[in-house]
Amino acid sequence: QKEVEQNSGPLSVPEGAIASLNCTYSDRGSQSFFWYRQYSGKSPELIMFIYSNGDKEDGRFTAQLNKASQYVSLLIRDSQPSDSATYLCAVGSDQAGTALIFGKGTTLSVSS
Amino acid sequence: DVKVTQSSRYLVKRTGEKVFLECVQDMDHENMFWYRQDPGLGLRLIYFSYDVKMKEKGDIPEGYSVSREKKERFSLILESASTNQTSMYLCASSLMRTSFQYFGPGTRLTVT
Numbered sequence: 001q002k003e004v005e006q007n008s009g010p011l012s013v014p015e016g017a018i019a020s021l022n023c024t025y026s027d028r029g030s031q032s033f034f035w036y037r038q039y040s041g042k043s044p045e046l047i048m049f050i051y052s053n054g055d056k057e058d059g060r061f062t063a064q065l066n067k068a069s070q071y072v073s074l075l076i077r078d079s080q081p082s083d084s085a086t087y088l089c090a091v092g093s094d095q096a097g098t099a100l101i102f103g104k105g106t107t108l109s110v111s112s
Numbered sequence: 113d114v115k116v117t118q119s120s121r122y123l124v125k126r127t128g129e130k131v132f133l134e135c136v137q138d139m140d141h142e143n144m145f146w147y148r149q150d151p152g153l154g155l156r157l158i159y160f161s162y163d164v165k166m167k168e169k170g171d172i173p174e175g176y177s178v179s180r181e182k183k184e185r186f187s188l189i190l191e192s193a194s195t196n197q198t199s200m201y202l203c204a205s206s207l208m209r210t211s212f213q214y215f216g217p218g219t220r221l222t223v224t
Binding site for chain 1: 143145152153154155157160170202206209210211212213214215216217218
């Protein structure tokens with residue numbers, strides 16, 4: 001059974017701080033990694049994707065991938081109250097018959 | 113801009129009714145997915161389709177069926193709705209099976 005694990009949180013950070021969200025996955029064959037943000041009552045929206053080991057930066061967001069350790073993380077710099085949401089990690093493998101595997105999400109709360 | 117639309121945002125049905133949830137995407141995506149999302153349980157895959165008239169069971173297909181007669185449309189059918197099918201239903205589409213998925217706005221279904 002392929003699994004994607006995330007701490008459910010809530011992760012609480014003050015405004016302006018760095019929020020660090022982590023995700024581990026069980027399938028060593030995984031090749032694509034995604035972070036979605038989901039506001040309460042809304043559907044998930046893609047914010048980052050990463051395919052190669054290392055860091056990928058987009059504005060205040062940085063995704064980090066370590067395939068050897070099987071984890072992927074999302075850093076949010078200068079956190080804002082509007083970043084308060086649930087963040088879902090999703091992992092894809094090219095193995096036939098599979099779709100993305102989603103974690104249950106980490107709830108982030110940014111206080112002003 | 114990819115757009116995934118769902119037929120209803122809110123739906124209230126009675127136990128035993130047959131329920132149709134419709135999803136349409138406008139980006140010629142091969143793959144379409146149906147999930148349900150419940151507090152504490154995360155996103156759970158019900159069915160997905162990688163081509164017209166093709167379907168594959170996800171993690172929780174019991175009590176559901178699907179139809180994909182045209183590439184852009186993927187329907188979820190609850191043959192006889194039950195109260196335990198009260199949930200948020202999310203449709204998604206993607207170009208490839210393990211590429212990022214675009215989500216529709218969701219349908220909050222209540223079965224009474």
